[in-house]
Amino acid sequence: MSPRRAGLAAAALAVGLLLGLGVWSLGPARAELDRPREHLRPRLTPTDHRGLFEGQAFADGPSVTRACLACHPRAAEELMQTSHWLWLGEPERLPGRAEPVRIGKRNLLNNFCISIEGNWPKCTSCHAGYGWRDGGFDFTRAELVDCLVCHDRSGGYAKGDAGLPAAGVDLLAAARSVGRPSRDNCGLCHFNGGGGDAVKHGDLDGSLARPVERVDVHMGREDFDCTECHRTARHRIQGRMISVSATDTHQFGCTRCHAERPHRNARLNDHLSAVACQTCHLPEVARAQPTKVAWDWSTAGADAPGADPHDYLKIKGSFVYTQGLQPEYLWFNGDVDRYLKGDRIDPSGVVHINLPRGDIQDPRARIWPFKVHRGKQPFDLEHLILLVPKTIGPDGFWVTFDWKSSLALGAAAAGLPFSGEFGFVETDMHWNLNHMVAPRGRSLQCTDCHGEDGRMDWRALGYPGDPAQLGGRLQRRLVRAGATAEVRP
Numbered sequence: 001m002s003p004r005r006a007g008l009a010a011a012a013l014a015v016g017l018l019l020g021l022g023v024w025s026l027g028p029a030r031a032e033l034d035r036p037r038e039h040l041r042p043r044l045t046p047t048d049h050r051g052l053f054e055g056q057a058f059a060d061g062p063s064v065t066r067a068c069l070a071c072h073p074r075a076a077e078e079l080m081q082t083s084h085w086l087w088l089g090e091p092e093r094l095p096g097r098a099e100p101v102r103i104g105k106r107n108l109l110n111n112f113c114i115s116i117e118g119n120w121p122k123c124t125s126c127h128a129g130y131g132w133r134d135g136g137f138d139f140t141r142a143e144l145v146d147c148l149v150c151h152d153r154s155g156g157y158a159k160g161d162a163g164l165p166a167a168g169v170d171l172l173a174a175a176r177s178v179g180r181p182s183r184d185n186c187g188l189c190h191f192n193g194g195g196g197d198a199v200k201h202g203d204l205d206g207s208l209a210r211p212v213e214r215v216d217v218h219m220g221r222e223d224f225d226c227t228e229c230h231r232t233a234r235h236r237i238q239g240r241m242i243s244v245s246a247t248d249t250h251q252f253g254c255t256r257c258h259a260e261r262p263h264r265n266a267r268l269n270d271h272l273s274a275v276a277c278q279t280c281h282l283p284e285v286a287r288a289q290p291t292k293v294a295w296d297w298s299t300a301g302a303d304a305p306g307a308d309p310h311d312y313l314k315i316k317g318s319f320v321y322t323q324g325l326q327p328e329y330l331w332f333n334g335d336v337d338r339y340l341k342g343d344r345i346d347p348s349g350v351v352h353i354n355l356p357r358g359d360i361q362d363p364r365a366r367i368w369p370f371k372v373h374r375g376k377q378p379f380d381l382e383h384l385i386l387l388v389p390k391t392i393g394p395d396g397f398w399v400t401f402d403w404k405s406s407l408a409l410g411a412a413a414a415g416l417p418f419s420g421e422f423g424f425v426e427t428d429m430h431w432n433l434n435h436m437v438a439p440r441g442r443s444l445q446c447t448d449c450h451g452e453d454g455r456m457d458w459r460a461l462g463y464p465g466d467p468a469q470l471g472g473r474l475q476r477r478l479v480r481a482g483a484t485a486e487v488r489p
Contacts, residue, residue, distance in 0.1 A: 041228065082237070084237065088104035089240075110243060111377055111429045115388040120134055125161055129144045129146050130146055149189075156169060156174065158188075204435055205288065214438070216435060242431070274366060275367050276367060281438055283443060287324060291321065292321050296319075327369030333362050336357055341415075344385060345379060347423065355428075360462030360463065361473075375427045376427070378425075380417070381422060387410065388416065389403070390407075404422070
């Protein structure tokens, strides 16, 4: 591009940005005073437990819980009402469903390890309880609540199969160390979702345990623990993941602490009618560790000596990992369409497991950043439903490498029909991004999104072109993506 054309393009972009993405700004709309530190909670000093439990020896996890309940008699009862214990959320009314449904990790399918059903002992190593080995786990027994997984501060506590304490854990030392939950406690499960550090979420990994500011400004500069944002009352932790919920409940936003119009620049504030805060302030994720973006189960079972485990494992198939992942962008109003166990699929296309809801016409929707994980997983050729493989145990796929047998066992555990005929279908799964917030100087700049080399696919988002040149969604008749737009006079 010639210098003259580049100058004209820059001038046009600057003028176009007066439109923002959503509203026409005719003047310097006044920014509110943004004073987030005024909304932070005081940091309380926990009770020192080092002098407690004299003469006690804990034989197992439940014996620790019984000792905790002697002084905190309602703690287990409170936790047992939450999704961290039940692995089910509250009843939700989903589009196309006659009755509200109750969903969670306990009964949903994904395109990572697919389902816990039939695979309980491995999956439940992250359950906030002890001994969930099969579908008959007793959720009413308070002594099975694991207090230490959230409150241990010794650094030596770990969990094994079925959520039991790992061999060699010093339970007395863990009990004497307890305090308010730290990033290490939450990260024990959430950093390692999907089978390893950084694998599943993209914006959650071990780098957040002791982050520098450029990895996450809240945890790095301000030393936030998870519960500073995910505030908790009676053990009910605020927040939700669209991997295991479908409606915008128990959620919170940046404006809990930040002003509705926090920027000094009116053009930036005008973007907030169409752009989520996270879109500009999460330019990339998986900054320190690569995250998995694709998993093909159909290739599992073949011997591949010397294969890089980030590319292929015989028990799981083929993978793709990415570090410094640039998000994908979609309209999102807080709700998702959710594939439920037993739903029929169309195997000729990609099966969307949790497609975000919202579009350019939806006033609740904003452009959000997502990690999209693409999979290829088994389905029933006759019943046209996604299937659940049994992977663990002597009869599981990871030992037998017999797909038909493992799918029959998994279907029985999940209560699904199985015709005996199966194939593999492409799926995708979305993870809305919230963590790894960049410092202000590292957030997206105008030309990251606008101009010839911008990262946004404006037409896919429903715009006729770059809104910096053509105006935002409130300056034109609202149209569906791919249709012809007409600018209002």
